[in-house]
Amino acid sequence: METIVSVKPLLAVLVTLFVIPILVSSSSKPNVRESWIFIAGTIKLLLVLSMLPVILEGKQIVLTLFEIAPGAAIAFRVDGLGMLFAIVAASLYLVTSVYSIGYMRGLDEHGQTRFVSFFALAISATIGAAFSANLMTLYLFYEVLSLATYPLVTHHQDANSRLSGRRYLTFILGTSIGLVLPAMIYCYSVTGTLEFSTAGIFAAGELSKPAATVLLLMFVFGFAKAGIMPFHTWLPAAMVAPTPVSALLHAVAVVKVGVFSIVRIITGIFGVELLSEFNLGVMVMTIASVTILVSSCIALSQDELKRRLAFSTISQLSYIVFGVALLTPQGLLGGVIHIAMHAFGKITLFFCAGAIFVATGKKYISQMSGLGKKMPFTFAAFFIGALGVIGLPPSGGFYSKWNLILGTLEAQQTIFMLVLLLSSFLNAFYFLPIIYKGFFGKSEEEGDGPVKIQEANLCLLIPLMFTAFISIVLFFYPTVFVKLINIGLGLL
Amino acid sequence: MDNYPALIVVAPLLAALFAGIAAWIEERLSYPIAVIGLAISTFSAIMTLMTVIASGTIHYRMAGWAPPMGIEYRIDLLNAMVLLLVSGIAFLNLIASYKSVEQETSDRAGSFYTIYLLFVTGLLGVTATGDLFNLYVLIEITSLTSYAMVALGDKDRGPLASLNYVFIGVIGASFYLLGVGYLYLITGSLNMMDVAGILPALKGSSTVLVAFILCMIGVWIKMALFPMHVWLPNAYSYSPVAFARMVAPLMTKVMVYVMIRLMVTVFGFEYIFETLNIADAVVWLATLAILAGGVMALAQKNLKKMLTYIIVCEIGYMVGGAWMGNQLGMTGAILHILNDAIMTFALFLAVGNMVYKLKKVDLTDLKGLFGKMPWTMTGFVLAAFSIIGVPPTCGFFSKWYLILGALEKGAYHFAAALIISSLICAVLFFKVFEICFFEPMSEGHGHGESHSQVAIEEAPISMLIITGFVSLSLIVVGLYSGTIVNTIILPFLK
Numbered sequence: 001m002e003t004i005v006s007v008k009p010l011l012a013v014l015v016t017l018f019v020i021p022i023l024v025s026s027s028s029k030p031n032v033r034e035s036w037i038f039i040a041g042t043i044k045l046l047l048v049l050s051m052l053p054v055i056l057e058g059k060q061i062v063l064t065l066f067e068i069a070p071g072a073a074i075a076f077r078v079d080g081l082g083m084l085f086a087i088v089a090a091s092l093y094l095v096t097s098v099y100s101i102g103y104m105r106g107l108d109e110h111g112q113t114r115f116v117s118f119f120a121l122a123i124s125a126t127i128g129a130a131f132s133a134n135l136m137t138l139y140l141f142y143e144v145l146s147l148a149t150y151p152l153v154t155h156h157q158d159a160n161s162r163l164s165g166r167r168y169l170t171f172i173l174g175t176s177i178g179l180v181l182p183a184m185i186y187c188y189s190v191t192g193t194l195e196f197s198t199a200g201i202f203a204a205g206e207l208s209k210p211a212a213t214v215l216l217l218m219f220v221f222g223f224a225k226a227g228i229m230p231f232h233t234w235l236p237a238a239m240v241a242p243t244p245v246s247a248l249l250h251a252v253a254v255v256k257v258g259v260f261s262i263v264r265i266i267t268g269i270f271g272v273e274l275l276s277e278f279n280l281g282v283m284v285m286t287i288a289s290v291t292i293l294v295s296s297c298i299a300l301s302q303d304e305l306k307r308r309l310a311f312s313t314i315s316q317l318s319y320i321v322f323g324v325a326l327l328t329p330q331g332l333l334g335g336v337i338h339i340a341m342h343a344f345g346k347i348t349l350f351f352c353a354g355a356i357f358v359a360t361g362k363k364y365i366s367q368m369s370g371l372g373k374k375m376p377f378t379f380a381a382f383f384i385g386a387l388g389v390i391g392l393p394p395s396g397g398f399y400s401k402w403n404l405i406l407g408t409l410e411a412q413q414t415i416f417m418l419v420l421l422l423s424s425f426l427n428a429f430y431f432l433p434i435i436y437k438g439f440f441g442k443s444e445e446e447g448d449g450p451v452k453i454q455e456a457n458l459c460l461l462i463p464l465m466f467t468a469f470i471s472i473v474l475f476f477y478p479t480v481f482v483k484l485i486n487i488g489l490g491l492l
Numbered sequence: 493m494d495n496y497p498a499l500i501v502v503a504p505l506l507a508a509l510f511a512g513i514a515a516w517i518e519e520r521l522s523y524p525i526a527v528i529g530l531a532i533s534t535f536s537a538i539m540t541l542m543t544v545i546a547s548g549t550i551h552y553r554m555a556g557w558a559p560p561m562g563i564e565y566r567i568d569l570l571n572a573m574v575l576l577l578v579s580g581i582a583f584l585n586l587i588a589s590y591k592s593v594e595q596e597t598s599d600r601a602g603s604f605y606t607i608y609l610l611f612v613t614g615l616l617g618v619t620a621t622g623d624l625f626n627l628y629v630l631i632e633i634t635s636l637t638s639y640a641m642v643a644l645g646d647k648d649r650g651p652l653a654s655l656n657y658v659f660i661g662v663i664g665a666s667f668y669l670l671g672v673g674y675l676y677l678i679t680g681s682l683n684m685m686d687v688a689g690i691l692p693a694l695k696g697s698s699t700v701l702v703a704f705i706l707c708m709i710g711v712w713i714k715m716a717l718f719p720m721h722v723w724l725p726n727a728y729s730y731s732p733v734a735f736a737r738m739v740a741p742l743m744t745k746v747m748v749y750v751m752i753r754l755m756v757t758v759f760g761f762e763y764i765f766e767t768l769n770i771a772d773a774v775v776w777l778a779t780l781a782i783l784a785g786g787v788m789a790l791a792q793k794n795l796k797k798m799l800t801y802i803i804v805c806e807i808g809y810m811v812g813g814a815w816m817g818n819q820l821g822m823t824g825a826i827l828h829i830l831n832d833a834i835m836t837f838a839l840f841l842a843v844g845n846m847v848y849k850l851k852k853v854d855l856t857d858l859k860g861l862f863g864k865m866p867w868t869m870t871g872f873v874l875a876a877f878s879i880i881g882v883p884p885t886c887g888f889f890s891k892w893y894l895i896l897g898a899l900e901k902g903a904y905h906f907a908a909a910l911i912i913s914s915l916i917c918a919v920l921f922f923k924v925f926e927i928c929f930f931e932p933m934s935e936g937h938g939h940g941e942s943h944s945q946v947a948i949e950e951a952p953i954s955m956l957i958i959t960g961f962v963s964l965s966l967i968v969v970g971l972y973s974g975t976i977v978n979t980i981i982l983p984f985l986k
Contacts, residue, residue: 067974068889074971140883147882154929162930169922177881177914182907185892189899 002059009063009076009131012047012086016040016093016120016127023120027113034101037116041094044127048083048090055083056480058487062133071193074140077133080488081267081336084481085130085260088343092252093123095463099351100244102459106358109242115155119245121148126253129260135184135194135269138261139176142223146172149254152245153238164237171224171234179222183215187269196264198490200271209278212270216280219265220287225258226321227314229291235314239306243354246306251313251346256339259320263336267489272327282413284325288318289419296426303364305353308430309346312389315423316342322416323404329491331407334400336485337478341396344471345388351464352382355456365434369441374454377461379438381468386431388471391424396474496536496543497552497567500575501616503532504582508609515602522605523590529609530583533616537576544572545979551622564683566622569984570756570826574619574749577830578742581837582612588958589734591951592844596732597644604644608735611637615746624672624758625682627750628665631714634746635661638727638739646730653726660713660723668710674703688758695767704759704768708751715747717807718781725800733844736796741836744803745829748810752825755814756985765817774815775903781808782909786916795846795853798920799839802879805913806832812906813894819985821897826981827973828890831878835887835966838875841959842868845951861928864949867956869928871963876921878966881914886970893977 019040026032051061061078068074078086100119104112125148128141146169154165188194191201207215224231238250249255266275266284275281292315299311316338323335355378356362356371372379384395391401401420408417455461474481485491507529514521544550544567552565567575586608597604614634621627639661642654676682678699679690694700709720716724724744728736755764765771785805792798810832813825845868846853846861862869878885891910898907950956969976 066971069892069974069977073974074884136883143882147877151929157930159930162926166922166926169918173918174915177918178911181914182895182911185895185907186899189896 003062003077004054004059005063006051006061007063008047008051009061009078010065012044012051012090013076013124013128013131015044015047015124017124020117020120023117024113030105030112033113033116034097037097037120038094040120041090041097041123044123045090045094048086048127051078052083052087052480055080055487056483064133068136069188071191071195072134072136072188074137075133076128076131076137077196078131080484080486081260081263082130082132082488084336084484084488085256085339086127088340089123089126089130089253089256092248092343092347092467095466096244096248096347098459099247099354099463102457102463103242103244103354103358106457106460107242109155111155111157114151115242118148118151119248122152122249122253126257129257132196132264134196135187135264138264139180139184142180142225142257142261143173143176145254145257146176146225149245149249152249153241155242155245156240161240164240167237168234171231175222175224175231179218183218183222186215194269196268198267198271200274201269202271202274207274209280212274212278213280213283216265216270216275216284219269220262220284220321223258223261223265225254226262227255227258227291227295227317228287228321229294229314232291232295232314236307236310239304239310243306243350243357246310247347247350247354250310251350252343255313255317256343259317259339262321263324266324266327267332272332276327281325281327281411285322285413285416288322288325289416291315291318292322292419292423293426296423296430300426300430302430303366305356305363305365305368305434306350308365309349309353312349312427312430313342313346315427316346316389319400319404319420319423322419323400323407326404326407326411326413326416328407328410329489330403330410332489332491333482333485334403334405334407336489337403337481338397338400340481341388341400341471341474341478344467344474345385345395345397348381348385348464348467348471349389351460351467352378352385355460355464358460359454359456368434369437370443372435372438372440374452375456376453377455377465379435381464382438383435384468384471386427386435390427390431394475395471396478397471398475399478494552496539497550497565497620498554499536500533500540500579501565501613501620503536504529504579504609504616505613508606508613511602511609512606515606519602522602526586526605526609527583530579530586530612533612534576534579534583537572537579540567541572541576544569563626564622565620566685567620569980570752571619571749573830573980574746575616577833578612578615578619578746581741581833582608582615582738584958584962585734585738585837585841588737588841588844588955591955592732592734592848595848596734600644604641604732604734607637607640607644608738611641611735611739615742618746619749622684623682624675624684624687628669628672631668631750632665634743635665635714638731638735638743641735641739642727642731645732645735649726649730653730657723657727660720664710664713664720666710667706667713671703671706671708671710674699674706678703684753684758688760691759691763695763700759700763701768704764707754711747711751711754712811715744715751715807715811716804717777717811718784718804721781721785721804721807724804725797728800728803729794729796733840733847737837737840737844740800740803740840741833744807745810745833748807748814748825748829751811752814752822752829756822761817771815771817775812775906778808778812778815779906779909781805781811782913783808786913786920789920790916793855795855795858795924796843798855798924799836799843802839802917802920803836805917806836806879809891809894809910809913812903812909813897816894816897816901816903816906818897818900819982820893820900822985823977823981824890824893824895824897826984827893827977830976831886831890831969834962834969835875835878835885838871838959838962838966839879841955841962842872842875845871845955845959848951848955849949855924855927858924858927859931864947865951866948867950868959871959873925874963874966876917876924878970880917880921884970885966886973887966889970889973
């Protein structure tokens with residue numbers, strides 16, 4: 001494979017890091033501060049996009065920064081998968097920045113400079129994880145992301161967020177140090193390399209089946225950002241954070257870094273062939289299926305909208321793990337592309353939840369009947385986002401679910417197909433009533449006269465309509481992402 | 493210039509002399525003299541390290557006397573690195589100390605700087621010397637000066653802590669001296685290289701065995717290896733903060749260096765790991781040290797005390813790595829000497845800043861510190877992450893080598909202890925961060941961009957600059973771990 005050495009991936013990571021001092025120094029001038037975020041975010045997105053044509057040609061962009069030990073450097077390698085994830089994260093960062101202004105100012109939150117600074121740090125780490133060339137670099141950015149997110153989760157600095165922050169760290173940091181780190185070092189001590197490669201890093205016979213099983217489990221549970229049960233409880237707890245955090249980090253960046261890491265482990269460390277040989281895909285699929293179904297059921301019972309979305313996220317993340325664990329081309333495609341499809345759908349839903357909260361102060365679903373008449377645009381976007389998560393046309397989510405189902409047929413795992421179908425029903429059950437009641441229900445304070453439209457401010461409204469729109473666009477044009485995945489996994 | 497190796501040690505020694513005299517005449521002069529002395533020393537250490545990297549080991553004979561009669565300084569890659577570490581930290585700390593000394597021990601500033609310099613001279617001598625008896629004398633110089641320093645500290649608890657330290661310190665020194673006596677008895681030499689040349693012929697000798705064990709116990713007491721650590725927490729937490737900042741990162745690390753020097757250069761790997769059969773037991777002891785240090789740190793209510801127990805824990809890392817008996821473990825141990833010194837220094841610098849503003853640092857005193865001292869806390873957070881072992885800070889990379897070494901040897905208990913200690917440290921530090929970040933609890937939901945702003949009350953700029961510099965170097969050293977291992981540690985071990 002042809003590789004090009006370029007400093008672009010490093011710049012794409014650093015641009016939002018270097019802007020932090022400027023953000024801090026302009027903390028007394030919010031408008032100046034926010035414009036710097038846009039400048040940095042735009043540059044970042046442009047840098048990422050400027051690498052896209054090269055990647056689509058089937059080349060890779062590499063950059064080695066620091067040689068730590070042979071086979072374990074701090075290094076970047078931009079391939080199809082990383083590119084896909086980076087595009088999603090960088091573009092949604094820009095959208096969220098707009099939203100964030102509306103939300104934080106709308107609620108007159110404290111510590112906004114701290115908030116935007118750590119946000120920028122978190123997104124730097126996300127892009128770093130996307131472009132990591134090996135497991136050590138990925139681990140580095142994974143940890144930086146965990147720690148950068150902590151002050152965002154605990155933004156309110158009250159007793160509740162303190163507890164949530166504690167749970168967040170216990171699960172995220174505890175598993176990454178306790179499970180991923182030893183597993184990673186073990187891999188290195190056996191093979192002498194951590195470089196991702198589609199053939200896997202283990203030579204034939206280097207790893208026995210029991211050892212492979214234990215390692216795989218350590219990785220799958222250890223990357224707890226992916227929310228595999230029973231290491232999922234940090235995600236609902238993290239919902240105490242301001243909504244922009246929940247939207248970008250806990251529907252896109254942080255959780256997807258977890259899933260992305262598992263994808264890298266399966267496709268880049270073990271390699272699809274080794275796992276099929278040991279028949280370990282079914283094990284991971286079973287774990288993912290349990291998470292999918294159980295968390296969907298829990299979502300049904302949640303009355304707080306953000307918590308319902310959180311449990312929905314947990315279940316959707318496992319779709320991705322599920323798809324990749326199918327170990328067939330169609331399954332891999334369906335799983336990985338769900339990173340993008342779910343991102344746009346779920347961020348729309350979170351944006352809507354935040355817009356509703358800012359406009360009306362309502363957090364609970366039971367308070368929201370009739371609200372669709374006041375906020376028609378928000379609820380329409382919510383509807384589209386929900387379609388994406390349920391997996392119905394015309395939203396991008398349909399495309400991934402379609403491929404996942406084909407993947408189960410390809411792998412001859414019919415039982416697991418039922419899991420997907422059942423989960424879709426559950427998704428419909430926990431989303432559609434909200435929309436139905438929103439548009440057709442009666443609210444308590446409502447009189448008989450015509451209802452006045454009271455949407456949230458434009459900073460909130462435009463982003464959520466935009467992401468809803470993209471979600472539909474992706475249904476019709478998933479081509480670029482499909483191509484990136486095929487290139488990244490060598491499926492062409 | 494050929495005399496750089498001597499200058500590293502002689503410059504602070506002469507400076508101590510002048511600073512002592514100046515203290516009688518004009519006390520204000522002591523400080524600049526100390527700064528000049530340590531600046532020369534640091535510069536010479538840099539030059540020496542570069543020479544050693546470029547052209548190999550330096551043998552420096554004091555006054556031209558040839559070994560084994562004369563005193564020889566033998567500087568190879570390992571001690572060139574440690575020399576730079578010691579002089580560099582002593583120098584940087586001295587810059588940060590001006591304000592702390594002014595606040596804490598202003599009436600005895602002259603004697604403070606004199607003892608400070610003597611202490612550094614001792615440490616540098618310990619590191620540079622190639623003579624076993626000389627090593628003993630220099631260890632005693634460092635110990636005696638640190639007894640004095642501890643006694644200068646906290647008015648109530650300092651003297652008692654110092655006395656305790658004296659008793660145990662003297663026992664440790666006696667063990668080592670006895671060991672050297674046995675060695676002299678059987679080899680008739682005190683020069684390290686000379687002894688190393690004679691020992692292989694005496695492989696089965698029980699005198700050598702006794703000598704080795706005695707030396708090791710002496711060194712372990714001096715480095716506070718669990719369960720011989722009891723003197724350390726009180727001694728370090730009740731000494732003046734300007735001194736604690738230096739002794740905490742350096743003293744134990746230099747003693748680890750001495751242990752590695754004795755193991756690698758004098759007795760030799762072959763003797764220790766093939767003739768003797770105690771490596772497994774020592775690794776277990778190190779494992780215990782790590783866990784015990786961590787657990788005891790958890791129980792502390794004072795930040796300084798907590799950090800001193802982390803030192804006890806970290807000593808376990810290095811002892812375990814060195815006794816792993818393979819190259820990876822030893823690489824980890826040596827790299828950790830460097831990393832641990834820098835990260836402990838960074839932690840204590842931050843604590844020094846806090847003490848400067850808050851006077852005492854019980855955990856409950858730290859409320860709201862992120863708002864009050866944002867820069868100090870940034871340094872503290874970085875250092876804490878390094879202790880926990882979060883990449884790209886340097887603590888991660890030495891832990892990486894240590895765990896690899898443990899896996900290669902099959903010492904899974906040691907690898908597990910390293911992981912557990914990371915987790916314990918995470919709990920420890922986030923406990924502190926929580927207090928600094930959440931307390932005092934705001935009423936309900938903190939709204940409003942401006943009303944919750946706390947007035948910033950930072951430490952003096954000289955202390956902040958050093959704190960910032962050292963905590964950033966944690967990341968730089970971490971990223972260049974590969975270079976350090978390839979240019980210094982691996983060539984040394986070959």
